[in-house]
Amino acid sequence: MTAAPSSLPSLPAAPDLASCEGHADSSALASGKGHRDENFPVASWLVRPDARAPVLTYYRFARAADDIADNPTASAEEKLDLLAAMRAGLAGEGAPEAMALARVAQARRISLTHAHELLDAFERDVTVNRYADWQELMDYCRLSAMPVGRFVLDVHGEDTALWPMNDALCAALQIINHLQDCGKDYRAIDRVYIPTRMLEMAGVPVAALGEARSREPLRGVIAALASQTGELLRQSSGFARAIRDARLSAEVAIIQRLAEDLVRLLERRDPLSENVHHSKPRAGLLALGAVIGHGARRAFA
DSSP states (O other): OOOOOTTSOOOOOOOOOBOTTSSBOOGGGOOOOOGGGSSSOSSOTTSOHHHHHHHHHHHHHHHHHHHHHHOSSSOHHHHHHHHHHHHHHHHSSSOHHHHHHHHHHHHHTOOTHHHHHHHHHHHHHHHOOOOOSHHHHHHHHHHHTHHHHHHHHHHTTOOGGGHHHHHHHHHHHHHHHHHHTHHHHHHHHOOOOSOHHHHHHTTOOGGGGGSSSOOHHHHHHHHHHHHHHHHHHHHTTTHHHHOSSHHHHHHHHHHHHHHHHHHHHHHHSOTTTSOOSOOHHHHHHHHHHHHHHHHHHHHTO
């Protein structure tokens, strides 16, 4: 993976990744981020208690792997070794987060494909830092985002016929995160998810993502990608109503509403210099409106 730009301040020394058992240990790379720090609800109080624990187990697995892939100081070789330990844990002995998920999947009779695909995405993050076009970006989301929602649906015993709408929503959430963090990702780890062909057609050098403010051509690219993401959200607009479980259905309705609002923010604002995240009060109001509207639609469907 290409080194971070030289204009960055000095980074701390790479952590020691060897555990006392002689196996790679990812705890030194932990970001400290938890499920309450995410853009969108993760196993909120709306989710059934018996489903919340399995979903959080999957989240902890995903968070540990994500922290490995996104660490700015560990080498590519170290990251791939740690991700291999995650994969080994799914099969028996390895990273504790993966072993815990394997036990949940076995108890629930859920395929571990959703976990393996996620690891495929994080391995790709270590070795790939540019995406040429929308199709390549969607192929990445197929591994990095869509399995997350599929796992949640499987935990709730929902029909696989819902997967296409799930996939559209999860891909949209992923791209929203990419756009929000486009400057940070470039500066910290030289990773760019905005399709390079879109940048080239607009005459925008990749280095423009390292500037303090987006110039008009880059703003146009970001707005266009946000609008394209809005199309994914139109594809997922019926997802919440199609979910049988009422509590999960309500949570998905909230996520859909938050995502739609963030897309509008990204169409208007510059993520390099402006706030494109929800404040807690705004997120709360949007969530309340989503639940009320969703409940009314289900009641009179």
